[in-house]
Amino acid sequence: MSKTRYNLDLVFANVFFGANFSFYVSLTRNYLDFQQIFMLQVLSAAVFFIPFALFSRYSYRITWRDVGNILIVTLLIVYGWMYMLLWGSSYTTPIDASVIATLGPAFTLIMDHLMHPRKYIGTRVVGVVCALVGAGILILGDGFSLTHGSRAQGNLFVLAAVVAIAVNTVIIKPQLEKLGTLVVMGWYYIIGLAITAPFFWKYIDHVPFLRLPLFAQAELGYILILGTVLPMYLLYRGTEKLTSVHTALYRYIQPVIAGILAITRGQAHFDAANITASVFIFAGVILVVVGYKYYVRHGQLHQAAVFQQDAQQHGVHGAQDQGVWDAHCQRCPRVAVEQAQRQ
DSSP states (O other): OOTHHHHHHHHHHHHHHHHHHHHHHHHHHHTOOHHHHHHHHHHHHHHHHHHHHHTOGGGGGOOHHHHHHHHHHHHIIIIIIIIHHHHHHTTSOHHHHHHHHTTHHHHHHHHHHHHSOOOOOHHHHHHHHHHHHHHHHHHHTTOOOOOTTOHHHHHHHHHHHHHHHHHHHHHTHHHHHHHOHHHHHHHHHHHHHHHHHHHHHHHHTTOOGGGSOHHHHHHHHIIIIIIIIHHHHHHHHHHHHSOHHHHHHHTTHHHHHHHHHHHHTTSOOOOHHHHHHHHHHHHHHHHHHHHHHHHHHHHHHHHHHHHHHHHHHTTOSOTTOHHHHHHHHHSOHHHHHHHHHHO
16 A cells, blocks of 8 residues: 555644644633543543454453553553643643644653663754753743743643653553554553543533533534544554654644644734744754654664675675575674575
8 A cells, every 4th residue: 555645644643633722722711621621532532442452352462561561651641641731731822732742753762762772863962952942942931930820831731741642652662563553542541541530520420511502512522533533543553654754744734733723713823932942843853853864774774784794704695685684684694694604
């Protein structure tokens, strides 16, 4: 299947996610508490994703170690990302929240380095610093006041949500490769529903949602279906087939959509802090992505050079054979060459 489909998955996922920020602000400031939207989001995602966990043969491969990892990630996804993102969005502007959300690749790089130390080139380090400077401008733009309901507090909560999803991206990778994305997400929400319903069900119990104005019902329906379930599915389907570089670059769609909706609906306007922070964050993430591509490409070229050198030293012929190349990539170069010699 052409990769065009998976690129479109990421495009539409980020369009849908971007529109969420405007609807979050509209609903939380006029009709609903963010806790109500949070509980409904978890419930709607659970209804869609749980069957994939219950009826998949891959669920039988889960070990206690997998359970531990999935439990940690569920806490990060449900409370770290979904809850904090909603809480922060209810205080800040759609533009601020969507711009901060693009920091994901930078924080993923930081977390990956902390958990798996490796050599990093200067481009990526500069990119991370630029992105963090941009986040600081947004958080400190109106003065660092963490009073209840302040814009700075909202931006800080959104930043915490971005950090949570970055940690999740790094630590859940083994389970995604072993069990598959939909199965892991199903278990997210089996556990997520169990750890949220006892505390947050009261927020939606006996609430007459059908008595909300029609446009508010439409916004809520959008958040639950087009803003949660569908884009999550599209996002993970796209990232299964494409690289993290694609995922990072397509995130820039979110602030564009959020900004257009926020300005046309009179929820926010671009000011000097927004523009300056956006330049720093966008430039920073681009440097991170470019640095990542260079790192991967440089590593592949170095690996190829080592292979050719080993092949020549050991008198291996047919070094371009795909089987030898695969063995060399998957194991120690010396082992692959020695195996080729014995054949």
